[in-house]
Amino acid sequence: MNDCDCKNAPTDPTPRRRVIRLAAAGVAIGLGGIGSAPARAAPTKDDRLVADDVQGEPVALRPADLTPGKPLLAFAFDPKTKEVRNTSRLHKLVLVKFAESELDAETKQRAAGGVLAYSAICTHQACEVKTWVAKEKALVCFCHASKFLMLEKAKVADGPASRALPSLPLALKEAQLVVAGTFSAKPGPG
Amino acid sequence: MKFKLKAICAATLYAPAILALADNGLASYKPVTDERLKNPEPANWLHYRGNYAGWGYSPLEKINDKNVNKLRLAWSFSTGQVEGHQSPAIVNNGYMYITTPGAQTIALDAKTGAELWRYKKEISSELLQLHPTNRGVALYGDKVYVATVDAHLVALDAKTGKEVWTKPVGDWKALQYITLAPLAAKGKIMVGSSGGETGVRGFVAAYDAQTGAEAWRTFMTPAPGEPGGDSWPGEMYKTGGASIWITGTYDPATNLAFWGTGNPAPWPIHLRKGDNLYATSVVALDVDTGKMKGYHQYHQHDAWDWDEVSAPLLIDTTVKGQPRKTAVHAGRNGYLWVLERTNDKINFLDAHKYVLQNVFTSIDAKTGRPSYDPAKTPGTAGAVKFCPSLWGGKDWVPEAYNPKTKLFYIPANNNLCSELPAADKEVPYKKGDLYIGYPIDGVLGSLRWENKDAPKTIGEIQAWNISTGKQAWTHKFPTHLWGPLMTTGGNLLFAGGTNDRMFRAWNATTGKVLWETTMPSGVTGVPSSYEVDGEQYVAVQAGWGVDAQRMQSGVDALLGNKVQVPQGGVLTVFKLSK
Numbered sequence: 001m002n003d004c005d006c007k008n009a010p011t012d013p014t015p016r017r018r019v020i021r022l023a024a025a026g027v028a029i030g031l032g033g034i035g036s037a038p039a040r041a042a043p044t045k046d047d048r049l050v051a052d053d054v055q056g057e058p059v060a061l062r063p064a065d066l067t068p069g070k071p072l073l074a075f076a077f078d079p080k081t082k083e084v085r086n087t088s089r090l091h092k093l094v095l096v097k098f099a100e101s102e103l104d105a106e107t108k109q110r111a112a113g114g115v116l117a118y119s120a121i122c123t124h125q126a127c128e129v130k131t132w133v134a135k136e137k138a139l140v141c142f143c144h145a146s147k148f149l150m151l152e153k154a155k156v157a158d159g160p161a162s163r164a165l166p167s168l169p170l171a172l173k174e175a176q177l178v179v180a181g182t183f184s185a186k187p188g189p190g
Numbered sequence: 191m192k193f194k195l196k197a198i199c200a201a202t203l204y205a206p207a208i209l210a211l212a213d214n215g216l217a218s219y220k221p222v223t224d225e226r227l228k229n230p231e232p233a234n235w236l237h238y239r240g241n242y243a244g245w246g247y248s249p250l251e252k253i254n255d256k257n258v259n260k261l262r263l264a265w266s267f268s269t270g271q272v273e274g275h276q277s278p279a280i281v282n283n284g285y286m287y288i289t290t291p292g293a294q295t296i297a298l299d300a301k302t303g304a305e306l307w308r309y310k311k312e313i314s315s316e317l318l319q320l321h322p323t324n325r326g327v328a329l330y331g332d333k334v335y336v337a338t339v340d341a342h343l344v345a346l347d348a349k350t351g352k353e354v355w356t357k358p359v360g361d362w363k364a365l366q367y368i369t370l371a372p373l374a375a376k377g378k379i380m381v382g383s384s385g386g387e388t389g390v391r392g393f394v395a396a397y398d399a400q401t402g403a404e405a406w407r408t409f410m411t412p413a414p415g416e417p418g419g420d421s422w423p424g425e426m427y428k429t430g431g432a433s434i435w436i437t438g439t440y441d442p443a444t445n446l447a448f449w450g451t452g453n454p455a456p457w458p459i460h461l462r463k464g465d466n467l468y469a470t471s472v473v474a475l476d477v478d479t480g481k482m483k484g485y486h487q488y489h490q491h492d493a494w495d496w497d498e499v500s501a502p503l504l505i506d507t508t509v510k511g512q513p514r515k516t517a518v519h520a521g522r523n524g525y526l527w528v529l530e531r532t533n534d535k536i537n538f539l540d541a542h543k544y545v546l547q548n549v550f551t552s553i554d555a556k557t558g559r560p561s562y563d564p565a566k567t568p569g570t571a572g573a574v575k576f577c578p579s580l581w582g583g584k585d586w587v588p589e590a591y592n593p594k595t596k597l598f599y600i601p602a603n604n605n606l607c608s609e610l611p612a613a614d615k616e617v618p619y620k621k622g623d624l625y626i627g628y629p630i631d632g633v634l635g636s637l638r639w640e641n642k643d644a645p646k647t648i649g650e651i652q653a654w655n656i657s658t659g660k661q662a663w664t665h666k667f668p669t670h671l672w673g674p675l676m677t678t679g680g681n682l683l684f685a686g687g688t689n690d691r692m693f694r695a696w697n698a699t700t701g702k703v704l705w706e707t708t709m710p711s712g713v714t715g716v717p718s719s720y721e722v723d724g725e726q727y728v729a730v731q732a733g734w735g736v737d738a739q740r741m742q743s744g745v746d747a748l749l750g751n752k753v754q755v756p757q758g759g760v761l762t763v764f765k766l767s768k
Contacts, residue, residue: 053620089316089622125319128623131630142630143320145743160273160739160757188315 041085043076043093043168047179049117050077050084052092058084060176063113066097071130071139073120076179090188093168094120094130094139095177096150102137107151110169112177117168118154119187122146124161126189139165214306216284216299219349222329224376228442232679233721235281238326238371239588240718243504244439246590246676248719252726253766254680258695258705262767264727265303266710269294269759275733276674277326277371278716279761285348286720287334288731289324289371290759295336295344297351300729301722303763307351311338317362321384323736325437326371326716328379330399337368337381343397345379355402359383359395364621366390371437373447375477378405382434386452386497389429389625394438394449394475406480410434410451410468417482418467426462429619431455432469436586439501439517444533446474446483448504448517452497456627458613460570465490470498472517472529474536486536489523489560493567494549494608495580496522502529503591503598508657509539518656520544520589520600522582527558528656542659544652545583545604546640549576568610568628577607579637581741587687588716590675595698597653597662599683601673603741604666605645608636637744644749649688651675653701663701670745672738676717676728684728686713689742689755693717693730693762710760714738725765733759 048060052073060079066072072095077084085091100114107116118139122129127143138157140147146159154165166187171180220226222236230236232249239246253261269275273291279300280287286300293313297306317340328335333354334346341360346353359381360366365388373380378396386392392410397403411430412419422430433452440447454462454469471487488498502517509516509528517529517536524547530537538558549567550560566576583602590599610628617627626633639645649671653662673687677698686693686709693713694706715731734755746752 122318125322126316127318127320131634133631140631140634142624142634143318144740145634159743160735190315 041087042091042182043085043179044078045179045181046079047076047085048079049074049093049095049177049179052086054084057082061095062175062177063097063115063172066095066115068097068099069132069134071096071132073128073130074117090121092120092128093117096139098151102151104151107153110167110180112170112172115170115177116150117170118150118165119168119183121188122161123163123165123189124159129165214299215304219285219332220283221332222282227374234283235278235718235720236329238278238328238437238716239439240676242375242440242442244501244588245503245593246588246674246716247592247678248676249679250719250721250726251678251680252721253678253682253719253728255682255697255704257766258680258682260766261695261705261728261764264763264765266763267298267303267305267761269296269731269733269761271733271759272735272757273733274323274735274738275715275731275759276323276736277731278718279720279729279731279763280327280329281718281720282329282348284722286729287327287329288761289326289336290731290733291322291324291735293324293338295327295334295346295351300720300727309344309346309351309353311340311342311344313338313340314362318365319367320365320387321367321369321736324369328372328374330374330379333399335372335374335379335399337370337372339367339369341366341368341383343368343372343379343381343402345399345402357397357402357404360390364388364390368435370435373438373440374399375440375442375447376445378477380438380447380477382449384433384435386431386433386455387624387626389431389455389619390433391428391430392432392434392451394434394480396477396480408475408480408482410473412467421464421467423463429455429625430462430466430469432471434499436499436501439504440477441504441531444531445477446531447477448501448531449473449475450499450501450519452499453492453495456617456625457493457495458569458617458627459491459493459567460613461617461627466492470496470523472498472502472519472536474531483534484532484536486529486538486558488519488521488527489550493569494523494576496582498522499586500584500588502527503589504531505591505598505656507596514539516656518598520584520602522585523547523550524578524583525550525553526600526654540659542654544600545602546577546607547583568613570613570615573609573611575607575609575638577640578603579606579608581606581737585672585737587672587674587714590677590683592677592683592698594679594681596655596657597698598656599675599677600652600654601671601675601685601687602650602652603648603670604650605640605648606670607638607640609638610636635744635747637741637748639748648745651683651685651696651701665696665701665703670741672714672741674714674716676719678719684717684730686715686730686732687738688712689734689753691732691755693732709762710756711758712738712755728764729761731759731761733757
């Protein structure tokens with residue numbers, strides 16, 4: 001099982017070995033922690049979105065940039081400073097587009113122009129979730145085939161993941177996709 | 191006065207011995223030397239596969255075909271981890287070491303199961319794990335060596351678990367990672383790296399056992415101008431795969447370590463015209479220098495993801511009436527390869543098809559080079575179905591050889607095929623991403639039966655006589671098999687590997703099942719055997735996951751059902767009831 005981004009992690013970013021004499025003390029410690037660099041790089045309200053392979057100054061994504069059935073990997077960026085929040089791959093997003101009529105009431109509240117945003121990092125072993133399964137309107141993880149139903153809050157339909165992909169609410173502002181809150185749960189495994 | 195002095199002297203003399211015992215109840219740690227590794231004591235299991243030749247054999251006989259039905263649990267130990275537990279219990283005079291998912295190394299008292307110490311490497315939360323497992327430690331001198339999923343090599347004090355040094359071997363951000371048990375020989379600790387699906391350029395690297403200084407690194411895909419460099423176009427060798435992710439075997443007489451290499455990358459063959467040396471090969475490396483002294487490519491220009499990473503077992507026997515120093519490997523490509531090892535060459539002797547295989551149309555009698563059916567060779571033209579499946583006749587799970595029965599045992603999967611869709615025309619390399627070249631949903635859902643109906647059996651344990659080239663017996667399972675094998679001087683063969691969570695013992699000569707027990711999870715761990723205070727034990731880790739689970743998903747999809755194998759690592763140790 002992978003390490004967790006535990007809240008009580010030390011802020012020293014240098015990975016250090018831990019020799020533990022007692023059986024119970026096997027908590028692993030990741031590189032993040034409250035107030036450290038990866039936490040500041042999380043998507044923030046009013047951020048815009050840009051494709052993950054952006055080169056140069058980011059241009060905000062609009063619903064029209066997405067096609068149903070073609071997930072897009074993205075990062076959030078600060079609209080004032082243009083800083084792309086990609087220092088940690090744990091903040092990578094996967095965007096999927098649907099017809100608005102397909103969305104239930106709860107899902108519609110966090111969609112913008114039919115576009116939904118979720119964490120792209122599998123909650124099993126941190127691989128990227130970006131492969132579309134049209135028949136089931138699902139995303140499947142290439143590492144161990146965990147399947148997430150994208151119209152049902154990205155809940156796990158199959159495979160070894162035990163947690164849904166965290167969602168990130170979106171809104172529209174001047175026809176651009178805008179981050180409207182924070183992740184519904186911690187991205188990544190654990 | 192004199193009396194007092196005498197008493198003080200006596201106490202001083204005895205104190206150090208008491209201190210050593212009081213520490214953990216075990217005798218002081220006996221350093222593992224080259225001599226001990228060449229001739230390990232039967233009571234110990236010092237290597238991943240029991241000996242340098244890779245036999246997976248314990249000479250111990252107290253547990254044997256007459257009394258194995260009396261085998262019962264001596265003790266068990268929860269690892270606290272889920273996912274596939276694959277490492278053997280390595281034992282040196284009562285000191286036992288296992289590794290688990292989650293980058294743990296745990297030392298235990300081999301007799302009682304008491305935990306001595308635990309090491310857990312800190313892994314970045316950003317690391318993605320394609321194969322969240324580890325296959326064990328190497329012992330050398332007074333240290334324990336473990337490789338980690340974030341591509342490091344760590345040396346620990348064998349007695350205390352204190353970290354002595356840690357070296358980065360590869361770049362985990364480029365998805366280089368290590369799951370194999372290191373190989374220790376002549377002052378060197380050797381490792382390879384996984385990453386055949388992430389564009390790694392395969393290599394073996396050797397480190398000084400004392401200092402951790404890198405001694406040499408030999409790449410498995412040659413550059414233009416290097417021997418074999420003309421078997422790759424342009425710069426494709428740089429991300430050419432041929433990764434090494436299973437421990438090599440070693441012949442001290444020639445000082446050569448034999449390593450199996452993985453698939454070439456990316457998968458679509460039109461992007462890498464040529465034989466793609468030294469992918470899907472066995473290579474012989476001089477342990478002092480890393481120089482490649484010989485190789486044999488099992489099949490050239492691979493199109494089926496048939497990694498040939500299992501290191502060959504080194505067996506001196508007769509083949510076609512002639513005494514030969516052989517290197518024997520049950521290929522992922524569905525053929526059992528019998529090769530000859532010399533000081534500077536690996537020669538082809540013979541090959542036997544051991545599972546359903548419809549790709550090779552012939553094998554050259556002299557060189558062993560196969561010819562292919564183009565209709566069974568995946569590419570850009572359209573979907574192609576071929577047998578055996580992507581996982582092959584046998585994946586990483588190790589074979590075993592018993593010098594008493596003279597049988598070579600293969601944990602096989604038969605009657606399975608794969609169908610790949612049309613390959614991508616272009617496959618750009620992006621650091622940290624997959625570098626495969628087929629639509630991923632096609633790869634994930636690629637498992638097929640040969641015909642419309644499900645086969646009656648899939649997993650098989652096959653026992654072969656290498657000298658005659660004939661099968662002596664076969665045990666067939668209704669389910670797939672992912673069971674590493676161990677065989678013993680007591681005429682036994684042990685294996686788990688099935689989704690019914692059973693761990694079983696067979697009569698190694700006849701193939702009759704003599705004993706079985708239900709385990710807490712499916713068993714994909716490498717079994718081992720050892721002795722402490724005159725009592726023999728058999729140890730194996732239960733803990734289902736990784737590719738055994740992936741294959742389960744494929745089989746479930748074909749059968750339209752879902753088999754749940756519970757997760758949770760447990761080390762189990764068995765002994766005879768009185």
